[in-house]
Every structure is written in structure tokens, then in C-alpha cells.
Amino acid sequence: MRVLVNGWFLQHPTTGTGQYVREILRHLPEVRPAWEIGVALPEGWEGSLPSGVAPVILPRPPLPHPFDKVWFEQVTVPRAAARWRADRLFVPYWAPPLRAPAPVVVTVHDLIPLLFPEYRSHPGVRLYTALALAATAGAAHVLTDSEASRRDILRRLGLPPGRVTAIPLGVDGRFNRRPDPVADARVWTRYDLPPAYVLYLGGFDRRKHIEGLLAVYRWARDAVGEAFPLVIAGRLPEGSRRLWVDPRPLARAWGLEEVVRYIGPVAEEDKPALYRHAAAFLYPSRYEGFGLPVLEAMACGTPVVASEIPALAELVGDAAYLVPPEDPRAMAGALIAVLVDAALARTLRERGPRRAAAFTWTACARRTAEILEGLGGASTPAGG
Structure with a gap:
């Protein structure tokens, strides 16, 4: 044919x-x-x-x-x-x-x-x-x-x-839990990463709910912000417009500049290490057709805190912590729980790769x- x-x-x-x-x-x-x-x-x-x-x-x-x-x-x-x-x-x-x-x-x-x-x-x-x-x-x-x-x-x-x-x-096989010393060292140096961090990677259009992403850190800042700053990856838009949200003005207005880092665009070969070393992956999107970044994070063994929306619920099963996207206080509570409860984090780190293995x-x-x-x-x- x-x-x-x-x-x-x-x-x-x-x-x-x-x-x-x-x-x-x-x-x-x-x-x-x-x-x-x-x-x-x-x-x-x-x-x-x-x-x-x-x-x-x-x-x-x-x-x-x-x-x-x-x-x-x-x-x-x-x-x-x-x-x-x-x-x-x-x-x-x-x-x-x-x-x-x-x-x-x-x-x-x-x-x-x-x-x-x-x-x-x-x-x-x-x-x-x-x-x-x-x-x-x-x-x-x-x-x-x-x-x-x-x-x-x-x-x-x-x-x-x-x-x-x-x-x-x-999900590509390069997204996995296995350490890669060369990639790890390259990523830490190239992006000047903090010792521990929460990662967001997923775009800046309106449905991604960037306002909600930062609102989570308004609630979580005092508890975990200093130890686990939010690392925002990707090419930032030049100012907020009809379809795009620039997180920087909002972070300044809410006093989050000390706990939010921007690392710019990430090379494809660097993504697995970036996911792998994150303490958690935060994804408050309002709508997804699938949710590929969530799948990649789970495959890397990164605990995921994300939106309780139909496509993501279907994707993650019991391998992520889902919260309604319009409740940043509850999502902040979920994120804090993942960061401070070692048993919960370990459970998600084990369940994520098992769930991701079903998607090839x-x-x-x-x-x-x-x-x-x-x-x-x-x-x-x-x-x-």
C-alpha cells in the first residue's frame, strides 16, 4: 500500500x-x-x-x-x-x-x-x-x-x-528514570538549576493556565518556595496578549520573583534529565487533548501534580495527584504534600513509570x- x-x-x-x-x-x-x-x-x-x-x-x-x-x-x-x-x-x-x-x-x-x-x-x-x-x-x-x-x-x-x-x-524510551551522568552535568550547567526545584514545561497559551501556575506558588511560597523554587521552562512570550500569558509581570506583582526561575527554551536532548531531577512536575492546564509533558514526566519518575480534567485523568490513572485547575489553594496543598511527604513522593515515582510504560x-x-x-x-x- x-x-x-x-x-x-x-x-x-x-x-x-x-x-x-x-x-x-x-x-x-x-x-x-x-x-x-x-x-x-x-x-x-x-x-x-x-x-x-x-x-x-x-x-x-x-x-x-x-x-x-x-x-x-x-x-x-x-x-x-x-x-x-x-x-x-x-x-x-x-x-x-x-x-x-x-x-x-x-x-x-x-x-x-x-x-x-x-x-x-x-x-x-x-x-x-x-x-x-x-x-x-x-x-x-x-x-x-x-x-x-x-x-x-x-x-x-x-x-x-x-x-x-x-x-x-x-513516550520515547529516552524518558526514563535511569541516571545519565553526562546529561545530568550538562543540564545543571546549561540551565543554572537550583539544587532542588519544581518544574513547569508546557507552553504559555491561555488554556495552560499560567495565572493558576503562579497562584499555586502564592499559596505554597511560605511552605516550600525557598527550598523548591518553581523553574519555568520554554520561550517566554514578549508580554501578555490575547492568546499568550507572560508570567513575569504577574510574578512581580505577586512578590514571587525570589521563588520563580526562568530558564528559557530547552533542547530536546535535555528534557529527560530536566524532568528526572525535578522534585515535582506542576501542570495546571485547563484543557488537554492528551498531555504529553505529563506522560514524559511520569516516565522519568517525577511526581506529577496536575489538573483534574478528562484527558489527564484518563492518561495518569492513579499515578499522579490531580486537583481541579480552578482551585490553586488545593493544588498548592497537593504540591506541598508531594514535596514534604517522602512516602507519597516515592509512591508516585514508582507508579509513574509503570503507567507510562503502557503508552508506546x-x-x-x-x-x-x-x-x-x-x-x-x-x-x-x-x-x-
């Missing part, structure tokens, strides 16, 4: 979608070695591809951003699928084409633009979301990352249940392959 994959997000390897695309492409050839797998890439993108997949380099349209992306998704990739004689077109993010020469499988990681009005306040976003909605109705099958997201999709998109499948993501990229790729090949004579999107 010939499968063409839209590889647009390989240009953005640090995003969750970029990680998903790369891991799927790494593991699909392992679970289906007889398949011919092509990756549609815009001209000018330079990067290494996993073995077993072939680049299909396509011209960039002479359009400004963001119209170049829409043209690539709706025109360039479907034409390439026809020329490449693809049996399936796999779009690993929410941007299926309206018309395609082969059955389309699309991964809808979440419905953030539909569930949160602030994410669709821009007219361009509303138009893009409307296009995605129309095209998804004609897809042969929709994948998503969790049963929680599947319920959202069925409720909001009105698709038949048999056309929507939840396939959990995986091989299993994700295998289930994805089963959906792709199981479509049989499924119809193409309307007009295809």
Missing part, C-alpha cells in the same frame, strides 16, 4: 504536532515494512527524515503566510497524492483537504478553536476552522489522542462513532496502520 503523509509540521519539531508526526513516521515503517510511505514536504524544508520514508518535495505557493499553508493543505498535497498514486492520504493534524484522490485519514488532536472562543476571535482563524470542519465531515476516518477528545469530537462535529477512533500517543509509539503506529489499511473501499472526501 502507498501512503502519503502531510509533513508540514516536520518544520516545527518542538510543537506537539511536530513530535507526533516524527514519531509516527519513525514507527510506521517498523510495523508495516512492506508499505511505501511518502512524506509531502514544502520546497526549501531541510531536515533529516526517519528511515523507511521517502520525501515528496512540493513547491511552495507564491502566497504570503498563512495562505501558503492553506494552499499546501488544500491544493498542493491532494495533487501530489494523485501524481504519487497514493492509496491513502494521512493528515496528522486538523487540516484535511476538501477534495482528495484517495481516502483521507486525519488526526484531530483536540478541538481547542471550538471549545475556547478566545482562540477563534481572529477572522482568519474562524475561516480556517470552518474549512477544517467542512473537510473533516468528508474524511474517511478521524483519529484523536484520547477518549476525552473523542467525546468532544462526537459531540461537536456530529460524526458517526464508527468513524472516530482514539489512539493514545506514546510502536502501539500508536500499529493502531494507526490498522485504521489506514482497514478502510478498504472507503469513499474519498466529497468531490474526490
Whole structure:
């Protein structure tokens, strides 16, 4: 079987979608070695591809951003699928084409633009979301990352249940509890880490609830702030805007400057050691389609204190301490308990890796392959 994959997000390897695309492409050839797998890439993108997949380099349209992306998704990739004689077109993010020469499988990681009005306040976003909605109705099958997201999709998109499948993501084997003296030394030096710390790594858009993150430390500061400062990792936004929250002004206003550290962007190879040496991982997000940082932290044996929201509850089982995201006082109490109760911390450190072991990229790729090949004579999107 010939499968063409839209590889647009390989240009953005640090995003969750970029990680998903790369891991799927790494593991699909392992679970289906007889398949011919092509990756549609815009001209000018330079990067290494996993073995077993072939680049299909396509011209960039002479359009400004963001119209170049829409043209690539709706025109360039479907034409390439026809020329490449693809049996399936796999779009690993929410941007299926309206018309395609082969059955389309699309991964809808979440419905953030539909569930949160602030994410669709821009007219361009509303138009893009409307296009995605129309095209998804004609897809042969929709994948998503969790049963929680599947319920959202069925409720909001009105698709038949048999056309929507939840396939959990995986965690790379490099996220583990095993000490790595070289990586450990590099991370301590590169990021100037304190002797003990609580870690946040996960972005700064509104749904991540950065205000709640700092509010937890307003309550926890006197008890544990000096011994366990909050380390915030990632590229900070330049000021708070409609969709982004800069934690620095709020930390200053709340008098948290002495207990909050900012270490900037973190290289992928440094993440396991950064997780591994954290006393706890704090994640107060209001909404997730899956929660990959939580899974990575658990795999590294880091005690997790996170939001009691559907996707995270489904992901962690009994391997993390979950608290409603709108109750920072209760979340602060949970964090303090994890930091001062050695038995509780030890329990979470043991349960986390066991739970994380159930989520592998091989299993994700295998289930994805089963959906792709199981479509049989499924119809193409309307007009295809």
C-alpha cells in the first residue's frame, strides 16, 4: 500500500504536532515494512527524515503566510497524492483537504478553536476552522489522542462513532528514570538549576493556565518556595496578549520573583534529565487533548501534580495527584504534600513509570496502520 503523509509540521519539531508526526513516521515503517510511505514536504524544508520514508518535495505557493499553508493543505498535497498514486492520504493534524484522490485519514488532536472562543476571535482563524470542519465531515476516518477528545469530537462535529477512533500517543524510551551522568552535568550547567526545584514545561497559551501556575506558588511560597523554587521552562512570550500569558509581570506583582526561575527554551536532548531531577512536575492546564509533558514526566519518575480534567485523568490513572485547575489553594496543598511527604513522593515515582510504560509509539503506529489499511473501499472526501 502507498501512503502519503502531510509533513508540514516536520518544520516545527518542538510543537506537539511536530513530535507526533516524527514519531509516527519513525514507527510506521517498523510495523508495516512492506508499505511505501511518502512524506509531502514544502520546497526549501531541510531536515533529516526517519528511515523507511521517502520525501515528496512540493513547491511552495507564491502566497504570503498563512495562505501558503492553506494552499499546501488544500491544493498542493491532494495533487501530489494523485501524481504519487497514493492509496491513502494521512493528515496528522486538523487540516484535511476538501477534495482528495484517495481516502483521507486525519488526526484531530483536540478541538481547542471550538471549545475556547478566545482562540477563534481572529477572522482568519474562524475561516480556517470552518474549512477544517467542512473537510473533516468528508474524511474517511478521524483519529484523536484520547477518549476525552473523542467525546468532544462526537459531540461537536456530529460524526458517526464508527468513524472516530482514539489512539493514545506514546513516550520515547529516552524518558526514563535511569541516571545519565553526562546529561545530568550538562543540564545543571546549561540551565543554572537550583539544587532542588519544581518544574513547569508546557507552553504559555491561555488554556495552560499560567495565572493558576503562579497562584499555586502564592499559596505554597511560605511552605516550600525557598527550598523548591518553581523553574519555568520554554520561550517566554514578549508580554501578555490575547492568546499568550507572560508570567513575569504577574510574578512581580505577586512578590514571587525570589521563588520563580526562568530558564528559557530547552533542547530536546535535555528534557529527560530536566524532568528526572525535578522534585515535582506542576501542570495546571485547563484543557488537554492528551498531555504529553505529563506522560514524559511520569516516565522519568517525577511526581506529577496536575489538573483534574478528562484527558489527564484518563492518561495518569492513579499515578499522579490531580486537583481541579480552578482551585490553586488545593493544588498548592497537593504540591506541598508531594514535596514534604517522602512516602507519597516515592509512591508516585514508582507508579509513574509503570503507567507510562503502557503508552508506546510502536502501539500508536500499529493502531494507526490498522485504521489506514482497514478502510478498504472507503469513499474519498466529497468531490474526490
